[in-house]
């Protein structure tokens with residue numbers, strides 16, 4: 195089915211639902227609450243179908259069912275062919291990182307309205323293909339910030355007490371009690387590079403342990419507690435006993451810490467990287483550790499990481515892997531910074547709420563491939579209102595055409611925004627009859643920029 199016929203199918207089925215009974219539903223709801231936002235009914239009355247894969251949390255499944263959605267829940271991922279065969283009847287899909295949503299899958303999904311990635315990344319989805327089919331993609335980029343910050347706290351102490359070496363020795367039968375080179379973290383200086391979601395949480399935790407906190411960021415940020423922003427990375431490196439990295443992977447952050455920056459760090463200091471593998475020049479780090487300039491390091495992320503549990507972490511993957519593994523007082527972990535039960539639960543909550551908000555209110559706040567648009571909720575006391583969610587091509591003249599169609603009515607509120615080739619308009623209009631809705635549908639369908647239009651009531 196073409197994109198255009200998808201629009202027709204969606205809007206016709208919606209209009210079929212706009213019975214007098216439904217349009218007056220708010221009158222009955224008024225006695226329940228005068229101010230509760232009304233959950234609007236999306237396409238195909240009561241027939242919204244969700245495909246949930248990869249064992250996404252049961253709480254999310256219950257929440258969708260409580261909203262009246264039909265949910266098919268699978269514990270495993272699906273291949274592209276399986277998806278192409280199955281996805282045609284679904285309005286929403288929830289995946290983690292193993293399911294690939296390719297252009298071919300999107301083309302086989304005439305009813306698909308929204309994609310939820312119940313994880314941090316969205317590389318597994320063809321984002322431009324989804325956007326050009328009018329499908330926003332949501333993820334949960336910051337649900338695991340606290341988990342990463344807590345891991346860094348553990349690493350600070352483990353490094354400064356040489357915990358992993360002592361524990362490893364005793365496992366091999368060697369008793370080696372010593373205090374030389376072992377320190378409390380109290381009174382030491384922690385330098386945080388990147389004071390975003392993780393860096394700022396860590397700042398609060400570290401101060402409560404008695405650390406002095408400095409941070410460096412490319413933007414000016416209000417420090418939390420007694421933390422202090424420094425003007426240059428060099429200042430931070432020169433003053434810190436521990437340096438921890440919390441920047442995104444960008445061209446400017448690739449090898450942010452290399453030979454020169456390692457030299458600028460204090461002798462006997464420690465480096466922690468839970469950000470992204472390419473932020474540290476690892477051969478240069480190996481040299482700084484082997485020479486004794488650094489006292490230790492904790493590394494959770496690597497330029498190349500194995501694709502599955504059990505796969506080797508060896509020199510074939512990263513040419514320096516065995517040299518790094520052989521160094522004492524280096525903690526190596528398999529990208530587990532954000533891997534906790536709490537983070538998984540928060541990801542489930544956040545993404546399922548984003549899907550429900552889009553299906554029920556049209557809100558695209560937090561979408562990764564789409565203009566972010568929201569409108570104040572329609573409440574019970576506001577009488578019958580129709581919400582129009584109009585995804586269209588970002589080209590001149592669209593708003594004139596749409597506003598001409600809306601001009602006979604009272605437009606209560608309206609907002610639109612664009613991102614690249616895609617634009618999205620939301621509008622609430624008052625006192626529409628069913629005949630009006632039919633007419634509006636015809637007029638909006640006839641605009642050449644129309645990609646996908648939903649009417650919610």
Ligand SMILES: NC(=O)c1ccc[n+]([C@@H]2O[C@H](COP(=O)([O-])OP(=O)(O)OC[C@H]3O[C@@H](n4cnc5c(N)ncnc54)[C@H](O)[C@@H]3O)[C@@H](O)[C@H]2O)c1
Nearest residue numbers: 388389390391392411412440441442443468469530531532
């Ligand atoms: N190890 C894990 O499992 C794990 C889990 C979650 C996040 N992460 C990674 O942690 C990193 C930080 O995540 P976040 O959620 O705090 O990100 P964020 O976007 O909230 O914060 C990043 C901060 O870095 C700053 N920044 C950007 N470029 C910089 C530069 N060149 N120098 C200094 N500061 C710079 C930004 O201004 C921002 O304040 C990301 O790379 C993310 O991918 C890793």
